[in-house]
Ligand SMILES: Nc1ncnc2c1ncn2[C@@H]1O[C@H](COP(=O)(O)OP(=O)(O)OP(=O)(O)O)[C@@H](O)[C@H]1O
């Protein structure tokens with residue numbers, strides 16, 4: 001099987017001149033379709049940096065990074081936007097647009113696709129919100145939703161367009177552990193159902209069990225893969 | 233697919249902020265309308281007399297700078313003009329300030345503008361002159377401007393009750409009793425609070441110190457089909473340089489440009505318009521900028537999920553446009569009401585014109601576009617790399 005993400009000899013630096021500081025060292029990583037990978041590592045080790053590089057949110061400086069068949073190091077800003085459209089992102093903060101209802105927030109993702117009818121977009125958004133358990137909150141504004149509910153809307157927004165890759169950076173950090181657990185289970189079920197690859201950064205040891213594979217970032221270097229389950 | 237109208241939804245979401253933005257635009261629109269309305273009314277009123285002259289070309293002294301500072305010139309020049317084949321007739325006009333005694337408050341004298349005309353050619357196309365012209369033949373009779381300021385006394389009311397009003401006019405050292413035998417309508421302007429029309433013979437009875445054969449404006453009526461521009465050129469070349477020849481349009485421009493450029497009036501109104509627009513730009517910019525600044529994480533998220541910078545750019549520009557149009561409409565309506573108030577208070581012919589409404593609409597949109605274009609710079613701070 002071909003990996004959906006293939007990172008080879010990736011280095012990354014912040015700052016310029018004397019202040020230039022290397023944060024990623026010779027990263028090599030393949031992620032396959034349908035695989036759930038959890039990345040752990042202490043604070044400041046470079047997890048977010050790697051995630052934003054894989055997600056085409058940051059330009060590649062040195063090394064090779066293939067995402068959905070595109071060499072990101074050779075892709076311009078316009079092309080990076082095209083790659084972003086194929087990825088579902090879930091952030092630590094939900095970052096929902098406060099002036100849009102739950103359904104409209106989800107619909108913003110579908111509007112990026114060409115040739116979708118308004119009625120279909122509305123229906124797909126509603127269906128996705130049903131799946132994350134918010135079927136009766138379609139027309140709520142974010143301010144009247146709880147933290148867990150907002151994160152569910154954010155998940156619906158990330159998954160509604162059936163992305164082949166889902167990236168999440170500590171999506172449970174701002175939630176209590178019970179809510180966090182539910183959110184993680186939901187993500188696990190949905191990504192399996194859509195057969196998407198899922199790369200999750202977390203500090204939370206209690207949720208490691210959903211992973212097919214756990215990788216550990218240590219001061220900018222990826223430690224050895226820790227294969228939990230075999231990939232089918 | 234019909235997209236979610238994010239620009240409008242975001243504006244609507246923060247109602248108070250939207251109201252502040254709209255108030256800023258309404259305020260700017262009203263200021264601009266009032267400044268332009270009053271300015272145009274003042275300039276229009278300054279040339280109402282000129283507009284009402286039934287002539288095609290005019291002769292004046294080169295030392296005349298405006299209708300409030302007319303220098304007399306020899307009537308011989310006008311007679312010379314009448315010798316041309318193209319001319320239908322010529323007619324002299326006399327113009328001077330006179331002091332009018334308020335008939336109710338007899339110690340109160342106030343300057344008004346006196347016009348002396350040759351009754352044989354009725355050259356004043358002003359309402360009330362044609363029908364009353366015969367009444368001006370007897371000595372010491374005048375027509376009174378019914379839209380004169382009320383400081384001259386309740387002339388219109390007394391005239392309508394009694395059929396005549398008697399008072400006195402002073403010019404230089406001499407004072408003369410006169411009788412108002414009719415009303416006409418010209419209106420006040422920068423220079424004149426009121427106007428009188430009389431025969432040139434009666435004019436010279438009041439202005440008894442004037443050198444004989446000297447007039448202030450020479451009116452030339454051309455035969456049909458004669459091009460006034462060409463004739464003006466021809467006459468100017470023929471006559472000595474001690475007179476200036478104008479077509480009617482040039483005569484009107486001459487008067488307007490005096491008020492516009494030789495006085496601070498034009499500048500003051502332009503400054504007012506400018507300040508109104510600056511206020512509008514600042515308010516709208518402030519609102520659009522805070523809108524962007526407050527939503528940077530959300531905008532960065534939109535970029536992260538695949539929206540291009542253009543989308544956000546369009547969003548801000550659409551908001552600028554919405555604010556412009558939504559602020560303009562109430563601004564226009566309030567200004568129309570304000571014009572009525574000003575018209576009542578000043579007797580100036582202030583009214584909304586299609587051109588001005590269109591101009592201010594475009595100015596408002598440009599104003600908001602400038603504010604929007606400045607505010608979008610802040611969008612660059614929405615970096616998708618910063619949000620994980
Ligand atoms: N924009 C930036 N400019 C300069 N240095 C940065 C920037 N972002 C991160 N860094 C530095 O790079 C290193 C890696 O940061 P990164 O955010 O990738 O770590 P992390 O593993 O995600 O940490 P955490 O678990 O706290 O989120 C840190 O030392 C951090 O201070």
Ligand SMILES: [Mg+2]
Pocket residue numbers: 047048049169620
């Ligand atoms: Mg991080």
